[in-house]
Amino acid sequence: MSDAAAMPFAQSVRSAVPSVLMPLRVRDLVLRFGEITVLDHLSLDLGPRGCTMIMGPNGAGKSLLLKLLHGLMQPTAGQIDWGGQGPTDVTARQALVFQKPVLLRRSVRANIEFVLKARCKRPGESAEFLEHVGLSHKADQPARLLSGGEAQRLSLARALATDPEVLFLDEPTASLDPASVLAIERIVSDARNRGVRIIFVTHDVGQARRMADDVVFMHRGKAAEHSRADDFFPDPQSSAARDFLNGRIVV
Numbered sequence: 001m002s003d004a005a006a007m008p009f010a011q012s013v014r015s016a017v018p019s020v021l022m023p024l025r026v027r028d029l030v031l032r033f034g035e036i037t038v039l040d041h042l043s044l045d046l047g048p049r050g051c052t053m054i055m056g057p058n059g060a061g062k063s064l065l066l067k068l069l070h071g072l073m074q075p076t077a078g079q080i081d082w083g084g085q086g087p088t089d090v091t092a093r094q095a096l097v098f099q100k101p102v103l104l105r106r107s108v109r110a111n112i113e114f115v116l117k118a119r120c121k122r123p124g125e126s127a128e129f130l131e132h133v134g135l136s137h138k139a140d141q142p143a144r145l146l147s148g149g150e151a152q153r154l155s156l157a158r159a160l161a162t163d164p165e166v167l168f169l170d171e172p173t174a175s176l177d178p179a180s181v182l183a184i185e186r187i188v189s190d191a192r193n194r195g196v197r198i199i200f201v202t203h204d205v206g207q208a209r210r211m212a213d214d215v216v217f218m219h220r221g222k223a224a225e226h227s228r229a230d231d232f233f234p235d236p237q238s239s240a241a242r243d244f245l246n247g248r249i250v251v
């Protein structure tokens with residue numbers, strides 16, 4: 001990893017003005033696949049700022065919740081209200097980073113330029129995004145030759161190049177080494193501090209403690225608990241969250 005990772009942006013990609021998408025209000029969200037209910041009357045309110053960490057055991061419905069919030073899937077029932085905005089506007093103002101980086105088979109620089117062009121921005125701005133994530137020295141290399149950590153930093157830079165008001169992250173550091181994890185966290189924290197609303201799924205309790213302003217703990221398709229990080233970690237209210245934090249298997 002280069003020390004240049006997460007250099008502060010000269011350009012203000014987002015100012016600290018709250019997004020028009022916030023607050024988020026979710027009511028009685030249900031998602032079924034045939035007879036199987038995976039999200040079960042989930043309700044949630046998220047305020048205008050900060051980093052919300054979504055935690056919970058395997059299969060709790062975390063990834064599906066992100067996809068529904070981002071408009072990639074439709075719920076079986078229930079409401080998702082992003083500040084009263086229409087669905088097209090909502091998805092365009094958001095970006096999603098997956099655990100496995102999704103990159104174009106082009107150069108590192110071209111991956112950023114493609115996004116900038118789609119957003120009618122100057123391709124020359126790609127240099128700033130690459131510097132921000134510590135990849136200036138790899139700009140002309142094919143993206144497919146990047147290491148896992150580098151590819152995820154490029155994936156994050158692509159997401160930031162869309163100038164999102166809300167950034168979803170679905171276990172973006174699950175397969176990265178500790179230095180790469182911290183590099184990603186610094187980039188995400190910087191975005192948060194510039195006013196991007198972060199919604200971040202992780203299994204990593206240490207990461208959640210470092211990053212969270214608030215925590216949503218999901219269990220069996222519901223938001224079992226939603227609290228400020230300062231309250232959640234020392235004193236989780238649900239037995240499932242207590243077991244999870246203590247490393248016990250939660251079913």
Ligand SMILES: Nc1ncnc2c1ncn2[C@@H]1O[C@H](COP(=O)(O)OP(=O)(O)OP(=O)(O)O)[C@@H](O)[C@H]1O
Pocket residue numbers: 033036038056057058059060061062063064065
């Ligand atoms: N297309 C589908 N048909 C049936 N069940 C599905 C489908 N997609 C997902 N599921 C189920 O929905 C449940 C929730 O999936 P989801 O990927 O949201 O879990 P998760 O909380 O992100 O889990 P993990 O921590 O393991 O990534 C899982 O039990 C999964 O098997």
